[in-house]
Amino acid sequence: MKFLKWIASVGITVCAASAVAAGLQNLESFVRTAKTGRAEFTQVVTSPAREGQAPRVKTSSGTFEFSRPDRFKFVYKKPFEQSIVADGQTLWLYDVDLNQVTARKQSQVLASTPAALIASAPDMRALQADFALTDVPEKDGIEWVLASPRGKDSALQSIRVGLHGGELAVLEILDSFGQRSVLTFNHFELNPVLPGKTFEFKTPVGVDVIRQ
Numbered sequence: 132m133k134f135l136k137w138i139a140s141v142g143i144t145v146c147a148a149s150a151v152a153a154g155l156q157n158l159e160s161f162v163r164t165a166k167t168g169r170a171e172f173t174q175v176v177t178s179p180a181r182e183g184q185a186p187r188v189k190t191s192s193g194t195f196e197f198s199r200p201d202r203f204k205f206v207y208k209k210p211f212e213q214s215i216v217a218d219g220q221t222l223w224l225y226d227v228d229l230n231q232v233t234a235r236k237q238s239q240v241l242a243s244t245p246a247a248l249i250a251s252a253p254d255m256r257a258l259q260a261d262f263a264l265t266d267v268p269e270k271d272g273i274e275w276v277l278a279s280p281r282g283k284d285s286a287l288q289s290i291r292v293g294l295h296g297g298e299l300a301v302l303e304i305l306d307s308f309g310q311r312s313v314l315t316f317n318h319f320e321l322n323p324v325l326p327g328k329t330f331e332f333k334t335p336v337g338v339d340v341i342r343q
Contacts, residue, residue, distance in 0.1 A: 154266040154276040157294045159255045162199075168250070169196045170299065170319040172205075179309040195316065197250035201237060202330040216332040217246065223332040232340045245290050245304055248278055267291065273300050297321075 172195050178187040191210060197203035207213040212227035217237055224233040241251050252258045261282070267275035273293040280287050286307050293301035298321060302314040334340055 153269060154274040154292075154294070155264060157274045157297060158264070158276045158292060160297060161294055161299065162252060162255055162258065164297075165199065165299075165321055167196075167198045167322050167325050168299065168320060169323050169325070170194070170316040172314050172316050174207075174312060174314045176310065176312045196325060196329060198325055198330065199250060200253040201251055203246055203250040204330055214332075216330060217241070217251070218330050218332055221332075225332070225335075225338070230338050232334050232338050233343060234340060235343045244287075245302055248290060248292055249299055249302065262290075 171192070173190065173192045176189045176191075178189075180186040191207050193205060193207040193209070195203070195205050201217065201219045203217050205215040214223070214225040216223040216225075220237060222235045222237050222240055224235075225231075226233075237251075241247050244251075247261060248258065252261075255264075258264065258278075262278040262280055265277040265279070267277050269275065273295050276292045276294075278290040278292060280289075288305045288307055290305075291301075291303040292299075293303070298319045299316050300319075301316070304312040304314075306312075
């Protein structure tokens with residue numbers, strides 16, 4: 132009987148270890164095989180509660196596309212229109228309501244960001260240079276990886292990447308102010324054909340451009 136219990140405990144331990152290891156394995160596979168991708172997303176941002184007030188929650192939605200290693204685009208459609216485009220050289224942020232475009236060099240801003248984890252990094256070695264990656268146990272069918280920025284001056288505390296069936300499912304971001312942002316991806320398409328012009332940004336006529 133004791134022998135059977137020992138066998139059972141070993142089996143449970145091995146299964147638990149396998150479940151934990153799945154996160155990093157799936158992230159490595161995703162980075163290696165997902166050359167392009169497209170999905171719809173919903174983003175929920177929760178700000179810390181202030182004294183006497185409940186936490187503030189904002190929800191937005193839109194589309195996301197990427198072409199590894201250095202091109203991606205977020206298009207926010209609701210409740211406000213906004214675009215974030217990385218064309219390989221420049222990161223463009225277009226706020227329709229403000230009628231303003233902000234342009235920054237990608238090389239200066241993307242290394243320790245969520246975009247590097249899911250779309251920009253060419254391989255796991257590049258990711259591990261900027262993040263400490265740790266397996267997190269599977270939950271609700273999603274394999275998780277905790278990514279902690281190595282840079283001491285990072286504006287982020289941590290990022291949790293959730294993958295399901297080898298596809299990007301969830302991104303949870305906690306910044307240095309305690310604000311939490313959760314992006315849930317739906318209808319993910321792996322390696323669709325994306326024309327090069329997908330990631331071209333043309334400044335609309337009459338819009339102010341701020342270069343940083």
